[in-house]
Amino acid sequence: MLTIHHTPRSRSHRVVWQCEEMGVPYRTLPVAFPLTDEYRALNPAGGVPFLEDDNGVAINESVAMMLYIAQKYGPTPLLPAPSDPLLARVLQFSVYGEATVGMWINTIMISRFFAPDEAKDNWSVGAAKGRVEHAIDYVSANLGEQEFLAGDALTLADISTSYALGIWSGFLEGALPDNLTAYQARMKARPAFQRAIAVK
Numbered sequence: 008m009l010t011i012h013h014t015p016r017s018r019s020h021r022v023v024w025q026c027e028e029m030g031v032p033y034r035t036l037p038v039a040f041p042l043t044d045e046y047r048a049l050n051p052a053g054g055v056p057f058l059e060d061d062n063g064v065a066i067n068e069s070v071a072m073m074l075y076i077a078q079k080y081g082p083t084p085l086l087p088a089p090s091d092p093l094l095a096r097v098l099q100f101s102v103y104g105e106a107t108v109g110m111w112i113n114t115i116m117i118s119r120f121f122a123p124d125e126a127k128d129n130w131s132v133g134a135a136k137g138r139v140e141h142a143i144d145y146v147s148a149n150l151g152e153q154e155f156l157a158g159d160a161l162t163l164a165d166i167s168t169s170y171a172l173g174i175w176s177g178f179l180e181g182a183l184p185d186n187l188t189a190y191q192a193r194m195k196a197r198p199a200f201q202r203a204i205a206v207k
């Protein structure tokens with residue numbers, strides 16, 4: 008059984024949302040900040056989420072968790088088969104949502120919440136905002152008027168990217184183009200998203 012070490016509205020939301028979409032059983036264990044010594048001993052890399060499964064599986068990185076769950080508990084339409092040409096695009100945006108959008112956002116978040124006042128608007132934060140804005144324009148252009156980022160059904164690409172857009176527009180009150188605002192509303196209206204966001 009999957010155990011998701013979870014903080015509401017953190018990146019563990021991606022994993023909980025995916026399990027809800029797939030109907031995979033899981034349990035959550037709450038993680039509060041600042042992290043306890045006990046949690047750091049369990050997960051020396053630190054941060055949230057952290058995933059455990061049977062047979063000693065214990066991993067970091069929310070996108071790796073999504074790929075693991077899709078493959079171990081699939082098949083699922085969230086991750087196309089290797090023979091499907093859509094697979095490449097799903098993998099690209101699953102990673103892009105975290106490695107590019109999410110990590111530039113983290114630079115801004117860490118400064119916003121932890122830097123001393125005089126350092127909150129430093130050069131790196133300005134550069135990071137520019138990178139996020141560029142990445143959002145790229146996602147917007149790739150979505151266009153489609154309902155989903157890859158093909159005509161929800162995939163891991165949407166779960167990963169939509170989560171990062173949610174941090175930008177929610178926690179950081181960043182602007183989104185109209186098509187991404189509508190996209191975010193569609194994602195949030197999904198019953199599985201609603202169940203996931205209610206998980207403590």
Ligand SMILES: N[C@@H](CCC(=O)N[C@@H](CS)C(=O)NCC(=O)O)C(=O)O
Nearest residue numbers: 017018054055056067068069070105
């Ligand atoms: N790339 C990692 C990022 C993990 C991450 O930054 N998690 C945040 C919460 S959403 C965190 O633990 N922040 C606290 C910190 O970095 O000290 C992932 O996708 O899991």
